[in-house]
Amino acid sequence: MQGWLDDETASRLDSYELRLQINALPGSEYKGSNLAVLASNPLYQRFAEVAQQAEALGLTGSARNQYIVENSRADMGRDSNHFYRDNATAHIVGTTQMSAAEAAAYREHVANTFHSPGYTVESQTYDDGSSHVWVRHEDGSVIEFTHDLDGHRHSQNEIQADGDQTGAFYAVDGRIISLFETDGAGDNADYNTRTATYDAQGRTDWIDVRRDDGTRDTTDYDQD
Ligand SMILES: [Ca+2]
Ligand SMILES: [Ca+2]
Incomplete structure (x- = not known):
């Protein structure tokens, strides 16, 4: 073996x-x-x-x-x-x-x-040269990656089996532009989605929280 x-x-x-x-x-x-x-x-x-x-x-x-x-x-x-x-x-x-x-x-x-959870990898390259990869784990969780034409990571998103998601968007230099969470499982009473956007210095620029009842809270820190 x-x-x-x-x-x-x-x-x-x-x-x-x-x-x-x-x-x-x-x-x-x-x-x-x-x-x-x-x-x-x-x-x-x-x-x-x-x-x-x-x-x-x-x-x-x-x-x-x-x-x-x-x-x-x-x-x-x-x-x-x-x-x-x-x-x-x-x-x-x-x-x-x-x-x-x-x-x-x-x-x-x-x-x-050899007991680690299995996975499969699925990928697609589009006409514009960008690509999309899904790593699907046996437990139902998925990690999704998108990369641009030059291979810079554009986004990464982890989707749990219960539907909860956490992800990030990246600038070409690898810096995090924004982080987001989605309460797909519906087990967090205080939000449905929340997104934080960062400026070039890594400071929080903007926070956007959407609640389960449809109301929304945004905070603008007005950075660069
Ligand atoms: Ca949740
Ligand atoms: Ca919720």
Whole structure:
């Protein structure tokens, strides 16, 4: 099982590094959507995080790659709603000719070992070059990302299974322009939506609260 997931993780790591190389090429049309994928796919985010740790540990070459694979294996197990975990399990159960009782125990062991919630990634690139990515988790929560033509993150929105949402809009330099919350679950009596807008210095410029009864409260701090 471990070897199976490691093989898949290593080939994903290859494609991750290829994407990084593509980004280093000047004038690639593919660059914006490629950056968007690198920034929003949970496995690639994990690679970026672990690669940094490997670098801090002074690891290079195959030792570095091995470190990344070992520390991303559990993340690979979550990918595509446990597609690789479950396929490997079925293969192992079949080829080792386990009895029904053994197979049940083995499946349980695997599910307990690689237990992080699964997810799927869906993405779309539009005619104007901007892109939209949805990471849908097994528990019903979704993280949505939008990126512009050049791959700058434009927005990020987390939608919980109960409908509550929290999100942000970003300027091209990564600065937060606004934060918003939506009480989709209807369990917060004091608001339906609330939005805070920030100026270039990060100061609160504007707060807009819409209540469940349709009334609205706005506060203008009149910043730049
Ligand atoms: Ca709520
Ligand atoms: Ca409410």
